[in-house]
Amino acid sequence: MQQTVDIESIIDHYPGVQESMVFILQDIQEAFGYISLENMQAACDHVGVPLTHAYSMATFYKSFRLEPVGEHEIHVCLGTACHLKGGPRIVDELERRLNVHAGATTEDMRYTLETVNCLGACALAPVVVVDKEYVPKVTAKKIQKTLKTITDNE
Numbered sequence: 001m002q003q004t005v006d007i008e009s010i011i012d013h014y015p016g017v018q019e020s021m022v023f024i025l026q027d028i029q030e031a032f033g034y035i036s037l038e039n040m041q042a043a044c045d046h047v048g049v050p051l052t053h054a055y056s057m058a059t060f061y062k063s064f065r066l067e068p069v070g071e072h073e074i075h076v077c078l079g080t081a082c083h084l085k086g087g088p089r090i091v092d093e094l095e096r097r098l099n100v101h102a103g104a105t106t107e108d109m110r111y112t113l114e115t116v117n118c119l120g121a122c123a124l125a126p127v128v129v130v131d132k133e134y135v136p137k138v139t140a141k142k143i144q145k146t147l148k149t150i151t152d153n154e
Helices: 007-011 018-032 037-047 051-060 080-084 087-098 140-152
Strands: 072-077 111-116 128-130 133-135
Touching: 007 018, 007 037, 018 037, 018 051, 037 051, 072 087, 080 087, 087 111, 087 140, 128 140
Parallel strands: 072 111
Antiparallel strands: 072 128, 128 133
């Protein structure tokens, strides 16, 4: 993510009250792709709470990221239907192809591989979301084609 906004312009948009914290964290993540410790501290200073308060909030909500993410995000569903139809094999295939474990980002910052408990698309099982686009009835061959499409478009 490009950092076209500075942290102060985000923080100053909100009143300096504790109730603003979640909104500030959301905007920080939207602008920078994740919430750095430095930016979290700036938000805490603005609303007058200790860093532990913001950290506990950021780690409670799964949607907040405390580490940078790759250029491409891949989410593999491991809900019941996806699990039964091969979700774990898809994770294994992606880990092998990308040389990264689920929950991590490749060293070159190109891919972040995540698993999710359910995407609510059971009829498409197994399903993977690549850069917010659903890929239904995924197979190892479809994964290979999807990754090739990403590479070809870069």
